[in-house]
Amino acid sequence: MSHTKTTETTTQAARQQPEVDRRPLARQRRNRMLLQAACIVITLFMALPIYLIALSATSSRAALQEFPLSFIPDNFSLETMETFLQSTGILGGLINSVQVGIFTLLLSLIIGVPAGYAVARFAFPGRDPYQLFLLFTRALPIVVLSVPLAQLFLQTGLYDSVIAVVLLHTALALPTTILITSSVFLGVPRDVEEAARIFGCSPVQAFLKVVMPMAIPGIAAASIFTFVMSWNEVLGASILTLNQRTLPAQVLTSLAESPLAYRFAGGFLLVVPALVFIFFMRRYLTNMWGSTIR
Amino acid sequence: MSDLAYNDVSRRALLKGGLLALATGPVLAACGVNTSGSGGEGSVNFLSTQFSPVEERQKYESTLKKFAGDIQVAYNPVDTGVFNTTLKSQLAAGKVEVGIAGGLHSDLVPFASQFEDLSSVTSDLSSAGYSEDLLELAKLGTDTPRYIPWIQATYVVAVNKKALDWLPSGADVNNLTYDQYLAWAQAAKAANGGRPVFGIPAGPKGLHHRFYQGFLLPSFTGGQITTFRNADAVTAWTYMRDLWANTNPASANYDFMQEPLGNGEVLVAWDHVARLINAVQNKPDDWLMVPAPSGPRGKGYLLIVGGMAVPQGSPEKDKAFALIKALSRPEAQIETLKSNAFFPTVKTEIGGDLPGGIALEAKAVKAQQEAGDAILALPPVGLGDKDPQVSQLFKNCFQEICLNNADVKATLDRQGAELASIMDTLNVPCWAPDPDADQCKVA
Structure with missing residues (x-):
């Protein structure tokens, strides 16, 4: 509800002052997007190796020999993990x-x-x-x-x-x-x-x-x-x-x-x-x- | 922020933590969990540089269990550095906890005079049939035996049968020369659209320096150290450059050839038998294992020997001696071959019931050792902590000549000068294949 109100007021304001400078707003939005993008990149940078290790650790041994390796866990097997834990x-x-x-x-x-x-x-x-x-x-x-x-x-x-x-x-x-x-x-x-x-x-x-x-x-x-x-x-x-x-x-x-x-x-x-x-x-x-x- | 909540939590946590720490301090020493399967009163601590990879350790532990009888053994595989510091600190503290120290010849050398004299064990085992060479090595430069030969291994070439199509005509795969090996590599590369399918373990942890030390140089020059920079060595390294040009360039990343061999990236590769076996063992029918090639001077091959020694002051000396004898029985040695691909040091009939991969390996090793032109080479003996530096010099030559395309003669002169200065400071006798001399010098 408050949303419609603000749009109303802004449209009103726009009507009264058509040459309002929107650049700061756009800049803020752009900065926010860049920030989000940076966050995603950093998260990927940290999470991707962990994902790949987890994926490989839960793949069967034969699957690891294949080339190219797949990015999705389609060869799920706890065999290596189990042998490893039992040693x-x-x-x-x-x-x-x-x-x-x-x-x-x-x-x-x-x-x-x-x-x-x-x-x-x-x-x-x-x-x-x-x-x-x-x-x-x-x-x-x-x-x-x-x-x-x-x-x-x-x-x-x-x-x-x-x-x-x-x-x-x-x-x-x-x-x-x-x-x-x-x-x-x-x-x-x-x-x-x-x-x-x-x-x-x-x-x-x-x-x-x-x-x-x-x-x-x-x-x-x-x-x-x-x-x-x-x-x-x-x-x-x-x-x-x-x-x-x-x-x-x-x-x-x-x-x-x-x-x-x-x-x-x-x-x-x-x-x-x-x-x-x-x-x-x-x-x-x-x-x-x-x-x-x- | 609710400071109150924090107050309570932190004080309680602190009190609890403090009490817990106070209470657990004394118990702490007792609450560690054993990680070597045994240990504690009366068991023999077996510190070793061998069989550390997960599966190999499991296999060797079951061999130990089978042959140790009622002796409890705590098998602790560690790397060479830790092996050294552990033994050194225990010997220096005068409180030895290690019962048996097992390692390659070069791992045991630094402790020669601090190991028990094993004459009594050697005489008990006199019927085992150790070779003269091994018994001499086991003295570690002293007058009495300091270790009992435990395992031996060497390096061979694994060949995927697909690669036999490109074998040069007239060449016998079981008795190749280095020239035929190169011609084969070239033909294989050409047949695969310019993609080389030969490999060598030249990665950071690969053992390619052993190829130069024990195979290439002895075959071309008849020596390892004394001939390091002579004209024959120049021929050998020029050959190596040609071979590298026909070797899979990813070899610079390979540590264990069984992996690229297993996934088909490489079809023919030289490596340590224990580092080839996994690829071959899975599909023995697809593979051949053949002796290394021969050069102008003969078929150079490197023998790796491991021994079991008992540090002086060992807490369970009698049990350690008994365990060494038990592990030297032919059955125990053959079991080690079957499970871990290391060869018996005692004289024994290996028999026909070996698993496929091991049988291939055994045949190749036997052919290599018994070849008419075989030249036995040993990894550097008596270099102590200079050992890695000397190996590095061989790797440097590879780096310069094969990867950086440097002039062969100039590189050998430069690395040879460094080797000469190391050898001069060490003042150690030569080892095979260099001729026996009081002090080993680079000519």
């Missing part, structure tokens, strides 16, 4: 990987969020060198880190356990966690925190009840980084474990030498959990562009 250590590796990812996430948040807050809020001697120093762990190649670590873990009895990999991944993830959360905490106005204090919150309460919720998007972003990093890390995980591998450590090197069908099945299996995780974290992440951070 030694794949499910175990999957469980280990999820465990390592989640525990790394928790541990790095427990240590990283307070550290990020401290870096953002307090001026303490050596703050700048500290921030620079944080990045040093990432500057060293993992091989250099893992060999001494493997020796240490062997001597302390942590070798070949999930916790060994969790500790390594936490160390690797902390710099990004601290730097991301600290930049988000910088964006939370100090006044809000002070207001909370005036209304009777203790410093810890003010942090937990006021600052943390406002920093959720940053924490979500840091979590995604941490989880995906842990999920993708191969070298350290394969050096620190023997019988309790994570999934990438278990399959990544062997996939490079496996027949095509298994490469697709393995690739698909490696992509899915990270996608699921990002899917759940996404709703916290989108708040970053919402009203939470001013």
Whole structure:
């Protein structure tokens, strides 16, 4: 109804002022269309490889030998996927990987969020060198880190356990966690925190009840980084474990030498959990562009 | 935004998370899930660089189960880099968890003096009939045997029977010369409307450097390192350029020839037997497997040997020794041939009940080894961490000469100078087919 009303008013307006400049409107419409087109292109860019991997992973082995390959799932078969999942250590590796990812996430948040807050809020001697120093762990190649670590873990009895990999991944993830959360905490106005204090919150309460919720998007972003990093890390995980591998450590090197069908099945299996995780974290992440951070 | 809701969620979540982390910390070490089928107290950890692809691993694990008796084996295939670092860190920490280290000869070389002396196992297996060459290799440059030969393999040519139509007249497919091979490739290309149907695994993970090291150069020059830049080598690489011109250009992307062979893109290809077998196994009637061609100096062929070693300080030394003996039994070795296409190292009658593809392969390997003009070549021995660099030099020659059309002599001089400086710093004796000398030098 309102629609007819507006057209009425615009036609009226047009009658009164025939030479109205419509170019801004057209430009806006064109820009919107371009934006939509760009969105579609970017989505395709991201989704197409995933679609193709999923398609190949659920095709029969014979179908993969055909040329040209078809773009629609007309040869649906779970045969490769099934054999792949049933082979030694794949499910175990999957469980280990999820465990390592989640525990790394928790541990790095427990240590990283307070550290990020401290870096953002307090001026303490050596703050700048500290921030620079944080990045040093990432500057060293993992091989250099893992060999001494493997020796240490062997001597302390942590070798070949999930916790060994969790500790390594936490160390690797902390710099990004601290730097991301600290930049988000910088964006939370100090006044809000002070207001909370005036209304009777203790410093810890003010942090937990006021600052943390406002920093959720940053924490979500840091979590995604941490989880995906842990999920993708191969070298350290394969050096620190023997019988309790994570999934990438278990399959990544062997996939490079496996027949095509298994490469697709393995690739698909490696992509899915990270996608699921990002899917759940996404709703916290989108708040970053919402009203939470001013 | 409902800050209240967020408040509750975040605090509760944080508390829960904190408690969970505190509670799970100690349990964490115990809650990992095993990924090697076994492991734990009393089982033998078998760290290996072989049989890592999904299906091959499954097949080898069932072989292990069949022959290990009541010994629990945790089979862990890894790539060479991880194999190295794992062994190195365990040996350095003085706390070895690996029971058996299985790998190709070159994988085991760096650890020679840190492996157990296997004299007792060797003498128990004295009736197995290992060849003198293998036993000498197994000493890894020390005085005592450090590994027991485990598997061997080589490279052959797989031929789709369709390609036989274009075989030059008078040529015997089972005893080709390099000139006939080239003529065949040219005829096949011409007959397919200019589309080459010969292939070589020159992709990033392909093993084409082994073709130059063990087949082309020994056949043309009689050597591998010492003759790297002499006049015969120039002839060999000029030949290679001609062959490449008649080879499917997509070969620069092929890692495993079984894939292009399987889908018909390539009809004739040289590769590692284990990398050809899948194409042949599906339709053995459509295929032939033939020995590599012969050159002016003979039929150069590369032998790949893998061994099983026991690192010093291994927790289950006795079980490891027992397992090695079990896997060296002829039945276990033949089972490995049937399931994984690697050949027995012990003397045994292979028998006629092999699956079609494997039977073809076995015939070709036997013909290649027993050819009158056969020249045995080994992959570089004793180069340690310089091994990939040396292989890279051979690949560089291919890249320059075949892909970039560079001058053959100049390229060989340039790459040869680099090889010479690597060999000078290493100070290692020559290996087959180069003549035995105290220090291997590029002439």
